[in-house]
Amino acid sequence: MLNELELSKKTIFSFEVFPPKKDMPIDTIFSTLDELKGLNPDFISVTFGAGGSSNSGNSIAIARRIKDVCKVEPVIHMPCINMTKEDATQVLDQFEAAGIENILALRGDRVEGKEPCNDFKYANELISFIKEYEAQKGSKKFNILAACYPELHPESKSVYDDIDFLKKKVDAGATHLLSQLFFDNNQFYRFLERCQIKGINVPVEAGIMPVTNKKSVERMVSMTNARLPKKFTDMMERYADCPEAIRDAGIAYAIDQIVDLITHGVQGIHLYTMNNPLVARRIYEATRSLFNVSPIR
Numbered sequence: 001m002l003n004e005l006e007l008s009k010k011t012i013f014s015f016e017v018f019p020p021k022k023d024m025p026i027d028t029i030f031s032t033l034d035e036l037k038g039l040n041p042d043f044i045s046v047t048f049g050a051g052g053s054s055n056s057g058n059s060i061a062i063a064r065r066i067k068d069v070c071k072v073e074p075v076i077h078m079p080c081i082n083m084t085k086e087d088a089t090q091v092l093d094q095f096e097a098a099g100i101e102n103i104l105a106l107r108g109d110r111v112e113g114k115e116p117c118n119d120f121k122y123a124n125e126l127i128s129f130i131k132e133y134e135a136q137k138g139s140k141k142f143n144i145l146a147a148c149y150p151e152l153h154p155e156s157k158s159v160y161d162d163i164d165f166l167k168k169k170v171d172a173g174a175t176h177l178l179s180q181l182f183f184d185n186n187q188f189y190r191f192l193e194r195c196q197i198k199g200i201n202v203p204v205e206a207g208i209m210p211v212t213n214k215k216s217v218e219r220m221v222s223m224t225n226a227r228l229p230k231k232f233t234d235m236m237e238r239y240a241d242c243p244e245a246i247r248d249a250g251i252a253y254a255i256d257q258i259v260d261l262i263t264h265g266v267q268g269i270h271l272y273t274m275n276n277p278l279v280a281r282r283i284y285e286a287t288r289s290l291f292n293v294s295p296i297r
Helices: 026-037 057-070 085-098 124-137 158-173 187-199 214-224 228-240 242-263 277-291
Strands: 014-017 044-048 075-080 101-105 143-148 175-182 206-209 268-272
Touching: 026 057, 026 277, 044 057, 057 075, 057 085, 057 214, 075 085, 085 124, 085 214, 101 124, 101 158, 124 143, 124 158, 143 158, 158 175, 158 187, 175 268, 187 206, 187 242, 206 242, 228 242, 242 268, 242 277
Parallel strands: 014 044, 014 268, 044 075, 075 101, 101 143, 143 175, 175 206, 206 268
Antiparallel strands: none
């Protein structure tokens, strides 16, 4: 289980990976994990099935490999929008049986053409449900993380609504927050100020996604409403037709973000690897010494 007290004493460094697509064997992710474990992350999170799949089998198997083979703590995503309470109980039973102790509790994305179950409308309701599950078992089983949006959630009316919902997650029992990706650090700093004013005092990791092609950033922006600074859009426009150049520029941009964030005392960096260990390694090698400097608290 993640030791939040120990993590609070350092600048956290973590990764996200996702399971292979349904038509791909699960072991295609294993070589990626073998490379990532050598980069000394504090934990690796694994999404709950490719494309929002409700089948958690591959995610659990990957989490077990992260724990048993890579010797790194896994964090498994648990989106609840398409779960009944019976489904959630079954999934928690599976996590417990597999020895998985860290959960990223999420509402999850709506799936086109599929009506939500409505047993859980928001992530804070899932967090409360996990706490009830633990109470019934008679002991603490899980460390619960939650997601946050430095910028306006696509379905929120205002950043103030966002921060109110986030406080509910923390009050329900979330002990650690992972942010959605962003490309403008000033947006993240303003978000941290809102957290402080609201009394949200758990660790908040900055979510960084290195952009390696123009199509991926267009897709992610459409899903997250992330703002693109002129420096970023100029970079995309300049190198869009050269895959190698846009990859290198995207890595350099992510490194620049991370240097600035750590310099300003952020509590951690959560790197969305897109299952690309080459990109993760280049960022790690450029920034690893920064994580060894005593953090500002």
